[in-house]
Amino acid sequence: MxxxxxxxxxxxxxxxxxxxxxxxxxxxxxxxxxxxxxxxxxxxxxVEEIKELTQYVLEKEGRKALQYGETEGVYSLREQLVKLLKEDGIDIPIEQLIVTTSSQQGLDLIGKIFVDHGDIIMTGNPTYLGAIQAFNAYGAKMKGVELDNNGMNTELLDREIKKSIDIGKKPKFIYVIPDFQNPSGITMNLERRKKIIEIAEKYDLIILEDSPYRQLRFEGEAEPPLISLNSERVISIYTFSKILLPGFRLGWMAGPDELIQKVIIAKQATDLCSPPFNQYILAEFIKRGLLKxxxxxxxxxxxxxxxxxxxxxxxxxxxxxxxxxxxxxxxxxxxxxxxxxxxxxxxxxxxxxxxxxxxxxxxxxxxxxxxxxxxxxxxxxxxxxxxxxxxxxxxxxxxxxx
Amino acid sequence: MxxxxxxxxxxxxxxxxxxxxxxxxxxxxxxxxxxxxxxxxxxxxxVEEIKELTQYVLEKEGRKALQYGETEGVYSLREQLVKLLKEDGIDIPIEQLIVTTSSQQGLDLIGKIFVDHGDIIMTGNPTYLGAIQAFNAYGAKMKGVELDNNGMNTELLDREIKKSIDIGKKPKFIYVIPDFQNPSGITMNLERRKKIIEIAEKYDLIILEDSPYRQLRFEGEAEPPLISLNSERVISIYTFSKILLPGFRLGWMAGPDELIQKVIIAKQATDLCSPPFNQYILAEFIKRGLLKxxxxxxxxxxxxxxxxxxxxxxxxxxxxxxxxxxxxxxxxxxxxxxxxxxxxxxxxxxxxxxxxxxxxxxxxxxxxxxxxxxxxxxxxxxxxxxxxxxxxxxxxxxxxxx
CATH class of the missing domain: 3.90.1150.10 (Aspartate Aminotransferase, domain 1)
Incomplete structure (x- = not known):
């Protein structure tokens, strides 16, 4: 043995x-x-729309869709995603958007580019289980900050970050799910959003904004995404899994140019590219207005x-x-x-x-x-x-x- | 800035x-x-066969194919892959086979479960560029061993491993591409295959066997895969990219139970599962004898x-x-x-x-x-x-x- x-x-x-x-x-x-x-x-x-679109894509550009694609993602899909973000007040050039193999890969790549064994990450308490697993795989120590009905307690967040810095362990980033948080369902109010940005600026930190459900608002007014409040410090990750279907394993990520470039290099070593076949189908799906x-x-x-x-x-x-x-x-x-x-x-x-x-x-x-x-x-x-x-x-x- | x-x-x-x-x-x-x-x-x-199969899968089990799937992979695909390996002299239970998001993910997961920053990995000199990138992303130091027309020079391999052990840096594993190596096109002969296994046993090491092209033999007799010579020390990774198409981003991996279980945990943190939609299509593709x-x-x-x-x-x-x-x-x-x-x-x-x-x-x-x-x-x-x-x-x- x-x-x-x-x-x-x-x-x-x-x-x-x-x-x-x-x-x-x-x-x-x-x-x-x-x-x-x-x-x-x-x-x-x-199902019916996907059936039709698979035929369309295979007929129109089958040989491209079945070949390797660019690590950044299929251009036509990225174009659609840039538009989608723009409608939500997020104005970024296409170079700052990368397609990922689901938002779970987004979390993994963030772990990969930022986390050394023993590094501290600020998270909600509670927070998304898959994020805990992704960061844990790089040896991160997560420090959970309590939530109330308005989202993460920012006073506590500030205090905990300060404590970490005082003992020489400055956190690597702040991980938040501002809209309909997993698992709590809580949405962060505007004041807290601004406060978190302030804290990131004060301590020179990055914020990771996870937005798998943002588009699924049943009632009330949407608060601005964090990335629209500060495009230099926020990386936002998204997924098609909840707003369309999980079986294609596609998501995307937007953020500062230098960080996205590093993510692209990391992704290349991870899976070369996300499935182009699936990407072509979704590009057409969005283009035809079917996602809305x-x-x-x-x-x-x-x-x-x-x-x-x-x-x-x-x-x-x-x-x-x-x-x-x-x-x-x-x-x-x-x-x-x-x-x-x-x-x-x-x-x-x-x-x-x-x-x-x-x-x-x-x-x-x-x-x-x-x-x-x-x-x-x-x-x-x-x-x-x-x-x-x-x-x-x-x-x-x-x-x-x- | x-x-x-x-x-x-x-x-x-x-x-x-x-x-x-x-x-x-x-x-x-x-x-x-x-x-x-x-x-x-x-x-x-x-293209035509894939067109037909997408329709078939969406009609027959669309709601399952578009949903999340198991981290290990879609069962019916794994069944087919176990059969495929069996025909090549590799006899493993289905629990020891996992579907990956391309063989590049296989390399990444191997890096993830084995490599600490600074660890040594034995590779060919030259070797596959994507493997260098995957292992480098975990801070591995690669030690290249020259090839000749019969594959990796095993005398040199033995000597280099011994040297590393002598300075207290025992290599983590030996990475080889036995068939039609990338980039050299060289195939390892039987003697070298046996010798590499012997070396792994002698020094208590794992072997990573990368087999993207093995099925693409134009002439001559196939030598046995390393995993069929020693199922306790060899992990084998495969891909559909070269034998079928890259656009689905699917591959698979087989190896000792305990290692595959660890790979499954690592994969869950990485992308939860590979695209079930694509997996269902390929399961049916193989089942119908179309892969052959x-x-x-x-x-x-x-x-x-x-x-x-x-x-x-x-x-x-x-x-x-x-x-x-x-x-x-x-x-x-x-x-x-x-x-x-x-x-x-x-x-x-x-x-x-x-x-x-x-x-x-x-x-x-x-x-x-x-x-x-x-x-x-x-x-x-x-x-x-x-x-x-x-x-x-x-x-x-x-x-x-x-």
């Missing part, structure tokens, strides 16, 4: 099987109602599901002062906080027995916390499943409260 | 714009005959081009004892060695002026060397272009020889 452990890099030794992944496997059992994954609703996928139609379809479907889930939580959950949930204005998730004496991980086993699943809050805390909270996804389950699933969850919480 | 340099990780500081990439840009000028890239011939792409048909089509086309290029080299190159080239039995490349007094990089500018391009030998030397050699690709250019291109190259060499 060979001992393989000794071959691994320092960072690889720290890569553990995701606890969540193991938990999520339990939620694959037949008959379960899952609020666990971050899956978009498959019945909304524009798709987004409004998704928005109205998810809004209905979100409202319905909030309704059912109201109906089925016991009335307790210490039992609360967020009311997101968009995105895919809401966040439930239970009384402190309830342990969401212990409850999980019971939940699965009752054929309902969620993600335990602890998964989203880079250090510790989240024991009495959980994330509920409202995009994937059907209306009927949401009714039944929240009912079961409510019963479980009632029993646990006895 | 912000100084971005200071934000970069140690490894990112070492990532430079690829010189080659800049040179290759020159070869995009209209009218140029390029033997530079490693591009497959686009006129062989099975495609490979034999490619083999006969490339064999003709290779023979033709060898012929034209014979015809147009000056007769000099110190001017030689390899005669590959498969793959995409051959390797030209010029007299030592000729500088291939200096000649490159002249070559481009004459509208012919190649990759300078230096690109493939992780440390130094290759000044008087170059790689010629014979898969991409047409027969007419090969005739004219080699003629121009021959004229250039003649003039340089004066």
């Amino acid at each position: 060979i001992n393989y452990e000794k071959f691994f890099s320092l960072n690889a030794k720290g890569m553990k099987k995701s606890e969540i992944r193991e938990l999520l496997k339990l939620t694959n059992k037949p008959g379960i109602i899952s609020f666990a994954g971050g899956l978009p609703a498959p019945d909304l996928f524009p 139609k798709q987004i409004s379809k998704i928005i109205s479907a998810y809004r209905e599901k979100k409202d319905f889930m909030l309704d059912k939580l109201q109906k089925y959950m016991p009335k307790l002062e210490s039992l609360t949930w967020t009311t997101p204005e968009g995105g895919l998730f809401l966040w439930v906080t239970l009384p402190k004496y309830m342990d969401i991980t212990e409850m999980f086993e019971q939940a699965v027995k009752r054929n309902v699943a969620y993600v335990v809050g602890t998964a989203f805390y880079p250090n510790e916390g989240g024991n009495n909270s959980c994330r509920l996804n409202f995009s994937y389950a059907s209306i009927e499943q949401i009714d039944e699933g929240i009912k079961r969850f409510g019963e479980l919480v009632r029993e646990w409260n006895k | 912000i100084n971005y340099e200071k934000f970069f990780s140690l490894n990112a500081k070492g990532m430079k714009k690829s010189e080659i990439r800049e040179l290759l840009k020159l070869t995009n000028k209209p009218g140029i005959i390029s033997f530079a890239g490693g591009l497959p011939a686009p006129d062989l792409f099975p 048909k495609q490979i034999s089509k490619i083999i006969s086309a490339y064999r003709e081009k290779k023979d033709f290029m060898l012929d034209k080299l014979q015809k147009y190159m000056p007769k000099l004892e110190s001017l030689t080239w390899t005669t590959p039995e498969g793959g995409l490349f051959l390797w030209v060695t010029l007299p030592k007094y000729m500088d291939i990089t200096e000649m490159f500018e002249q070559a481009v002026k004459r509208n012919v391009a190649y990759v300078v030998g230096t690109a493939f030397y992780p440390n130094e060397g290759g000044n008087n050699s170059c790689r010629l690709n014979f898969s991409y250019a047409s027969i007419e272009q090969i005739d004219e291109g080699i003629k121009r190259f021959g004229e250039l060499v003649r003039e340089w020889n004066k």
Whole structure:
């Protein structure tokens, strides 16, 4: 028997099987109602349009679409994405936009170009699990900053950064999901956005703005993206996974020229280029105005599901002062906080027995916390499943409260 | 102006714009005959079959194909790949096979799980440029070992490994491309294959076997893949890019269970999964026996081009004892060695002026060397272009020889 452990890099030794992944496997059992994954609703996928466009692309430029492409991405797709950003108040030249193999690759590349083993990154507490994994793979130490209903607590952020600097460990960057944050569903208000920029300027830091759900706003007014407030310090990453479909594995990234150039070099070493075939299809999809139609379809479907889930939580959950949930204005998730004496991980086993699943809050805390909270996804389950699933969850919480 | 340099990780500081990439840009000028890239011939792409299969997959399982997939890869594709390997004498369970976003991602993930900054990797001298970039991104120091017509010089390999161990820097792994090596076109004979395994056992090392062209054998008998000689120490990576098409960005990797499990965890942090849409299409493509048909089509086309290029080299190159080239039995490349007094990089500018391009030998030397050699690709250019291109190259060499 060979001992393989000794071959691994320092960072690889720290890569553990995701606890969540193991938990999520339990939620694959037949008959379960899952609020666990971050899956978009498959019945909304524009299968017919994609069918037509694959034919069109293969006919029109098949030999180009099936060949290697440029590391930066297919030009016609990047053109469309520059336009898309412009409509959101983000004015950047095409050289500052790169197509990535999903936004997860965006996170990975950011880890790759910035993080040395032991470097500190400021994140939300809670924050996106996939970002924790991506940065962890480069040996980052994440420092979570609490959120309230207006987003990351910027006073705390300032204080924590100062503390780190004082001990000679200046953070590498601040990672935020300003709109409908994963997992909390919380949107950062304008004041906080400005404050975070101020903090980045004060301490000379980069901000990584992760915007997978930004276009999925159900109600209320959008606040400006951070990159539109400071184009020198903010890198923004996006994905098609939530606003269209995940199966193409495409996303994009925009930021300061010098940083994007470094990302391109890093990406070349990582996968040479993202699938040109998929890129040509999406370029045409956007060009024909189909993305906008798709987004409004998704928005109205998810809004209905979100409202319905909030309704059912109201109906089925016991009335307790210490039992609360967020009311997101968009995105895919809401966040439930239970009384402190309830342990969401212990409850999980019971939940699965009752054929309902969620993600335990602890998964989203880079250090510790989240024991009495959980994330509920409202995009994937059907209306009927949401009714039944929240009912079961409510019963479980009632029993646990006895 | 912000100084971005200071934000970069140690490894990112070492990532430079690829010189080659800049040179290759020159070869995009209209009218140029390029033997530079490693591009497959686009006129062989099975566009019609892919058209039909996209329709089939979208109709039959569109909602699954457009959704997220498992990190390991789509099960039906992995099943097909296990069968494919079995036909080549490689007997592994499906758990030990993972789909990657191209073999370049395979190289990246290997770097990620094994390499700490400053670690030594044994490679060929010359070796694949993309591997140099992938490992360099993790701060690896590559030690190149000379090749002869039977592959890597194993005596030298043994000696160099011993030297490294003696100074307390045991190499992390041995990277080889046994079949039709990139860039040299050389195939490792059986004796060397066995010897490399012996060396790995003697020093307790892992071997990374890169097999992008293995299936593209034009003549002669195939030697067994290294992984079939020792399944405990060898990881093998493959790609669809050369045997089918690069535009889907799909490859795969097989190896010892514990290593593949670590690769899966690393991949999850990198891009969650490779595009399920593309995977479903290729699973069906292989299932229908189309891959085999495609490979034999490619083999006969490339064999003709290779023979033709060898012929034209014979015809147009000056007769000099110190001017030689390899005669590959498969793959995409051959390797030209010029007299030592000729500088291939200096000649490159002249070559481009004459509208012919190649990759300078230096690109493939992780440390130094290759000044008087170059790689010629014979898969991409047409027969007419090969005739004219080699003629121009021959004229250039003649003039340089004066």
